[in-house]
Amino acid sequence: MQSSDLLKIIEGIPKAELHLHIEGSFEPELMFEIAKRNNIELAFDSIESIKKAYKFNNLQEFLDIYYMGAQVLIHEQDFYDLTWAYLTKVHSQNVVHVEIFFDPQTHTERGIGFGTVINGINKALIRANREYGISHRLIMSYLRHMSEEEAFDTLESSIPFKHLIDGVGLDSSEKGNPPNKFVNVFKASAEHGYKLVAHAGEEGPAEYIWEALDLLNIVRIDHGNRCLDDEALIRRLVDEKIALTLCPLSNVELKVIQNMEEHPVAKMLDKGIVATIHSDDPAYFGGYINENFYETAKALNLDTSQLMQLAINAFEASWLTREEKNRHISEVKKYFESLVLSH
Ligand code: ADE
Ligand code: ZN
Numbered sequence: 431m432q433s434s435d436l437l438k439i440i441e442g443i444p445k446a447e448l449h450l451h452i453e454g455s456f457e458p459e460l461m462f463e464i465a466k467r468n469n470i471e472l473a474f475d476s477i478e479s480i481k482k483a484y485k486f487n488n489l490q491e492f493l494d495i496y497y498m499g500a501q502v503l504i505h506e507q508d509f510y511d512l513t514w515a516y517l518t519k520v521h522s523q524n525v526v527h528v529e530i531f532f533d534p535q536t537h538t539e540r541g542i543g544f545g546t547v548i549n550g551i552n553k554a555l556i557r558a559n560r561e562y563g564i565s566h567r568l569i570m571s572y573l574r575h576m577s578e579e580e581a582f583d584t585l586e587s588s589i590p591f592k593h594l595i596d597g598v599g600l601d602s603s604e605k606g607n608p609p610n611k612f613v614n615v616f617k618a619s620a621e622h623g624y625k626l627v628a629h630a631g632e633e634g635p636a637e638y639i640w641e642a643l644d645l646l647n648i649v650r651i652d653h654g655n656r657c658l659d660d661e662a663l664i665r666r667l668v669d670e671k672i673a674l675t676l677c678p679l680s681n682v683e684l685k686v687i688q689n690m691e692e693h694p695v696a697k698m699l700d701k702g703i704v705a706t707i708h709s710d711d712p713a714y715f716g717g718y719i720n721e722n723f724y725e726t727a728k729a730l731n732l733d734t735s736q737l738m739q740l741a742i743n744a745f746e747a748s749w750l751t752r753e754e755k756n757r758h759i760s761e762v763k764k765y766f767e768s769l770v771l772s773h
Contacts, residue, residue: 433728439769440723443737444761446527446744447520447708447719449652449675451571451601452509452551453500453533454711455516464511465502473498484714489633489684490603492714500536509550517558519712523720526758527748528555529567531599534584535576544587552594567749569627571599572615574607581615589622596749597625599652600642604634609641616646625649625749627675631656632686636663643672650675650747655686657703658694668702673747677710678726679717690729699736706744738766 431439458480465472474480486492503509513530520528530551537547551568558564570588572581588595598619600612609628616626630642632653639657642648643666654674657663666672676695681687687694698705707726712718717725727737745758 436727437720437724439734439737440720440727441524442765443524443723443741444758444765445523445525445719445723445741446529446706446748446750446758447525448529448650448673448706448744448748449677449708449710450516450528450530451496451533451711452513452516452530453503453536454496454715455519455713456499456503456512457515457713460511460515461499461502464508468502468504468508470502470504472502484683486684489605489686492684492711493602496711496714497536500533501540503537503547504542506546506550506553509547510554511550513551513554514557516712517554517562517564519718521558521562521564523718525564525719527565527745527750529569529596529748530555531569531571531601533571533573533601534587535573535580538584538587544584544591548591548594565750565754567596568594569597569599569625570595571601572612573602574600574611574629575603578612578615581612582618585615585619585622592622595624597627599626600628600630600646601652604629604632604638608634608638609646613645616648620647627652629653632681633684636660639663653677653681653686655681655694658697664701664703667704671704671746673704673706673743674698675706675708675747677708677715677722679712679715679722680710683715690725693726693730695726695740696730696732696736699739704743704747705740706747707740708744734766734769738762 458477555566626648627650628642628648629652631639636656636659650673652675678693695705709719709722741762742759745755
């Protein structure tokens with residue numbers, strides 16, 4: 431398939447994005463604009479120098495810069511602008527449903543109110559639903575480099591905004607911060623009605639994926655690349671249809687894998703794992719969901735049936751109702767059928 435044909439096909443697929451950190455969609459241009467209006471001096475003097483700094487040898491090097499960038503977000507309007515910019519971008523990429531993360535602690539630690547953060551994000555999500563028809567779920571992530579007690583404080587702060595939050599996640603520095611550190615707060619989160627997900631097996635071992643499933647009772651795994659190290663784990667994921675939200679460009683940029691040709695997504699599909707593709711932190715890793723699909727498909731020579739499976743898997747793995755899932759999945763199938771007819 432020609433590259434231009436492949437890109438066109440990917441652009442046209444109705445897509446769901448299930449793994450996106452809103453702070454990771456902070457483009458340098460907007461970062462500069464918001465820093466300026468908030469009278470904050472950035473450590474970089476130009477957009478070019480920011481972009482040059484986006485070279486990472488591991489997850490921690492990325493996180494250090496990512497948390498620094500988020501410091502310029504102060505007012506509700508800042509969180510609104512950030513979220514609206516992301517939604518406008520993915521609307522242009524034919525994304526019709528999003529389930530996005532935000533990291534409350536990155537902001538509340540600096541004295542920003544929980545309400546300031548979530549109200550800004552929520553208003554943009556509501557507008558995107560009205561103007562673009564994009565549906566959404568919102569996931570608050572606990573930072574795993576912080577203590578479980580601090581996660582409990584965050585859970586408590588979230589209660590007045592419970593009606594806006596669908597689930598909780600676990601992100602930040604994985605190695606040395608296993609899921610077992612957060613057993614109690616995940617249990618309490620479930621009791622409040624939150625759905626549960628966690629980053630596991632991104633840099634950490636397959637063992638962390640087992641822990642996330644067995645101890646935290648998560649319903650979906652963020653990343654999970656390392657599951658292929660463990661046959662019993664693969665069987666569990668397949669039997670229980672536990673989806674992985676993979677982020678190929680992130681994996682290459684953070685040197686979780688050495689190059690895209692080594693990305694495990696095709697192997698995962700072959701084994702029957704509910705693998706899905708997303709962008710993680712698109713402003714930092716060189717691409718949004720379409721670029722993630724495109725670079726993966728090109729490197730691994732994915733065919734249209736694999737692309738269709740990836741798109742369907744994301745709707746299946748979403749938190750939409752069965753009826754909504756069916757509606758989107760039938761749109762995906764119709765789209766791929768129309769491609770066959772036009773050739
Ligand atoms: N926070 C934002 N992006 C992340 C990633 N890829 N892994 C863990 N925490 C994150
Ligand atoms: Zn992530």
